[in-house]
Amino acid sequence: MKVRATQAIMECLLEQEVDTVFGYPGGTILxxxxxxxxxxDKIRHVLTAxxxxxxxxxxxxxxxxxxxxxxxxxxxxxxxxxxTGIATAYMDSSPVVFITCNVSEDLLGKDSFQEVxxxxxxxxxxxxxxxxxxxxTIPDIMRQAFAVAATGRPGPVLIDFLxxxxxxxxxxxxxxxxxxxxxxxxSIRELAINHGLKAPEPDIGDINKLVDMIAQSERPLLICGGxxxxxxxxxxxxxxxxxxxxxxxxxxxxxxxxPGAHPLTTGMIGMHGSQASNVACNECDLLIAVGCRFxxxxxxxxxxxxxxxxIVHIDIDRSEIDKNVLTDHHIIGSAKRVLELLxxxxxxxxxxxxxxxxxPLRAEQPVEGGDKLTPGQVLDAIQKAVPHDTIVATDVxxxxxxxIQHFHFEYPGQLLTSGGFGTMGFGLGAAIGxxxxxxxxxxxxxxxxxxxxxxxxxxxTVQYYHLPIITVVFNNxxxxxxxxxxxxxxxxxxxxxxxxxxxxxxxxxxxYGLKGxxxxxxxxxxxxxxxALSCGCGYVIDAQIDMDEMVRPMVAGGAHITDFLxx
Amino acid sequence: MKQTISVLVENRAGVLNRITGLFSRRAFxxxxxxxxxTDDPTVSRITIIVDSGNNVVEQVEKxxxxxxxxxxxxxxxxxNLIGRELMILKVNANNKTRQDIMTICEIMGAKVAxxxxxxxxMELSDTPDRLDTFQSMMRPFSILExxxxxxxxxxxxxxxx
Numbered sequence: 001m002k003v004r005a006t007q008a009i010m011e012c013l014l015e016q017e018v019d020t021v022f023g024y025p026g027g028t029i030l031x032x033x034x035x036x037x038x039x040x041d042k043i044r045h046v047l048t049a050x051x052x053x054x055x056x057x058x059x060x061x062x063x064x065x066x067x068x069x070x071x072x073x074x075x076x077x078x079x080x081x082x083x084t085g086i087a088t089a090y091m092d093s094s095p096v097v098f099i100t101c102n103v104s105e106d107l108l109g110k111d112s113f114q115e116v117x118x119x120x121x122x123x124x125x126x127x128x129x130x131x132x133x134x135x136x137t138i139p140d141i142m143r144q145a146f147a148v149a150a151t152g153r154p155g156p157v158l159i160d161f162l163x164x165x166x167x168x169x170x171x172x173x174x175x176x177x178x179x180x181x182x183x184x185x186x187s188i189r190e191l192a193i194n195h196g197l198k199a200p201e202p203d204i205g206d207i208n209k210l211v212d213m214i215a216q217s218e219r220p221l222l223i224c225g226g227x228x229x230x231x232x233x234x235x236x237x238x239x240x241x242x243x244x245x246x247x248x249x250x251x252x253x254x255x256x257x258x259p260g261a262h263p264l265t266t267g268m269i270g271m272h273g274s275q276a277s278n279v280a281c282n283e284c285d286l287l288i289a290v291g292c293r294f295x296x297x298x299x300x301x302x303x304x305x306x307x308x309x310x311i312v313h314i315d316i317d318r319s320e321i322d323k324n325v326l327t328d329h330h331i332i333g334s335a336k337r338v339l340e341l342l343x344x345x346x347x348x349x350x351x352x353x354x355x356x357x358x359x360p361l362r363a364e365q366p367v368e369g370g371d372k373l374t375p376g377q378v379l380d381a382i383q384k385a386v387p388h389d390t391i392v393a394t395d396v397x398x399x400x401x402x403x404i405q406h407f408h409f410e411y412p413g414q415l416l417t418s419g420g421f422g423t424m425g426f427g428l429g430a431a432i433g434x435x436x437x438x439x440x441x442x443x444x445x446x447x448x449x450x451x452x453x454x455x456x457x458x459x460x461t462v463q464y465y466h467l468p469i470i471t472v473v474f475n476n477x478x479x480x481x482x483x484x485x486x487x488x489x490x491x492x493x494x495x496x497x498x499x500x501x502x503x504x505x506x507x508x509x510x511x512y513g514l515k516g517x518x519x520x521x522x523x524x525x526x527x528x529x530x531x532a533l534s535c536g537c538g539y540v541i542d543a544q545i546d547m548d549e550m551v552r553p554m555v556a557g558g559a560h561i562t563d564f565l566x567x
Numbered sequence: 568m569k570q571t572i573s574v575l576v577e578n579r580a581g582v583l584n585r586i587t588g589l590f591s592r593r594a595f596x597x598x599x600x601x602x603x604x605t606d607d608p609t610v611s612r613i614t615i616i617v618d619s620g621n622n623v624v625e626q627v628e629k630x631x632x633x634x635x636x637x638x639x640x641x642x643x644x645x646x647n648l649i650g651r652e653l654m655i656l657k658v659n660a661n662n663k664t665r666q667d668i669m670t671i672c673e674i675m676g677a678k679v680a681x682x683x684x685x686x687x688x689m690e691l692s693d694t695p696d697r698l699d700t701f702q703s704m705m706r707p708f709s710i711l712e713x714x715x716x717x718x719x720x721x722x723x724x725x726x727x728x
Contacts, residue, residue: 024642124588127635128634319630319632321629322625476569
């Protein structure tokens with residue numbers, strides 16, 4: 001069948017069951033948007049205020065739904081505005097297909113208006129990039145892009161169409177093949193042979209070896225990493241942990257991979273890890289890390305990390321093995337499959353003594369009383385007011401650590417946070433994507449005054465699409481996390497971190513047609529939350545907290561994991 | 568320790584950039600690199616020599632394997648590969664020195680590619696070690712220009728990557 005090239009692009013999106021795309025139009029992508037006009041009943045387009053917001057929204061949509069996110073942008077500045085979002089998705093292995101259009105073939109390489117080599121720029125922050133110069137390759141490339149983004153270790157892919165490729169009079173041969181079948185078309189089969197688009201099947205010898213190691217261990221510790229979340233292996237992980245009867249430390253990216261309130265949870269591990277997690281890591285004799293890459297925020301000092309333990313690494317990505325921490329054993333495969341195989345072979349263990357040693361250390365700090373609003377009070381009030389399956393999107397910094405430490409996430413996709421890239425301004429876009437993908441769930445966006453100011457223009461998107469997202473600004477008038485480092489390490493030189501400036505976030509919300517409230521104590525916070533939950537529109541709570549609040553505990557970068565700078 | 572990595576990649580624009588970008592991004596240093604098309608015009612072979620420990624080479628190999636454009640990667644063992652490099656070398660030569668230069672060429676198996684009243688240009692294809700020897704033998708005659716291709720290599724015997 002002959003169809004327009006742009007029609008083939010839309011049909012390829014439908015093949016992948018895409019019904020929502022985020023983006024921003026412009027000169028070179030006009031043809032695509034013209035076709036989108038014909039498809040408006042089948043594909044919903046969410047117009048954000050800025051391409052960066054669109055990129056985070058597509059990412060948040062992907063993380064919260066488990067589907068592939070899709071984001072459109074035009075050439076030049078439109079494309080470069082995506083880059084922070086692409087890198088954010090890449091570092092956290094989030095599957096997003098970014099589609100940009102470039103200038104026409106005859107203008108390519110001539111520094112034309114709004115021309116940039118976006119496939120070159122995006123190269124180190126994508127799993128793959130495609131520059132499409134021949135319209136007939138569109139179906140193949142679209143199918144490959146989705147296959148690459150979604151399979152193995154997921155991640156972003158960028159497709160850059162030259163404008164002439166999308167010209168409305170360009171006709172190509174196209175046949176609709178649903179994604180379940182198009183993975184067996186020739187080009188993808190070839191790709192699969194060379195790159196194993198399916199997750200590798202775990203080696204049974206490796207599995208059995210770990211089963212033996214577990215049998216010999218008296219003090220096992222599990223780490224739940226982002227791979228458990230991306231691979232939606234939470235059920236298998238829970239069964240594994242319960243069979244092993246071992247404490248479970250959770251990384252920032254692992255939030256939601258194992259129930260935060262489970263009796264085996266020791267909480268976060270690493271720089272702001274709990275006493276229980278970090279001590280357990282130091283004292284365990286067997287450390288089993290699932291889908292975790294031992295980043296410098298977890299394995300602060302790789303040489304001494306879990307020094308008494310045999311370290312076992314379970315990961316889908318072979319290149320993660322022995323990259324940051326040298327391991328004693330590893331298993332390659334998806335978290336789900338590896339844990340299934342392990343669970344089939346494991347008897348029920350009991351590590352009572354070890355648990356009794358470690359678990360009491362996790363005692364959570366009681367929420368402070370008093371008239372002055374504290375981060376603990378804000379989070380406690382949120383947790384008591386919202387449904388337990390509320391999705392939480394965070395920005396980056398102190399509020400991020402407080403949120404992850406405090407909330408008990410229950411399922412993958414419930415916590416949306418930029419753990420790897422640490423992108424300030426990620427949260428609001430991600431919350432928009434999450435709300436679009438999960439209209440029935442409450443979405444709370446926690447942020448700081450510094451982060452919120454970076455992308456608060458997306459409140460326009462929140463208003464236009466009637467998204468009742470609750471934004472809670474932990475407003476301490478400073479870049480809190482940087483200030484914390486300046487306080488502890490830089491002799492209180494508060495260089496360029498004090499944010500004694502506007503705007504008035506409540507008036508800002510109102511200017512965007514939303515509601516807001518400034519709160520200075522717990523009672524006001526609770527009242528504002530009730531209003532936010534019932535108002536049916538976006539709501540900004542400006543929570544005034546003290547500038548010298550700190551994230552506790554803290555271990556300095558590069559230090560021994562139990563060498564707490566703050567307890 | 569020098570190690571030879573042989574990589575089969577898709578023969579299209581931007582692929583070499585992706586490979587070398589990966590090296591610089593992860594702070595791996597490339598000693599030498601040679602690219603050419605294989606018997607299949609859609610596939611190129613890149614031969615890369617890195618001077619690093621085993622850990623680094625293992626990381627390089629794993630990271631290369633992840634690139635979509637990479638078809639196969641193999642680290643070739645030092646004693647199990649045929650590696651050759653081509654050198655073109657131009658030296659000052661006159662009636663007095665020309666014969667001495669020719670003697671060294673004969674010993675090393677180099678061919679004269681060009682001659683002029685004041686110079687000799689020679690080509691030699693051999694292992695990098697022997698090219699180094701040849702180059703050092705030519706130094707006393709005053710080298711004008713040297714161009715080397717970098718090593719290309721395949722494994723010995725009937726196997727292929």
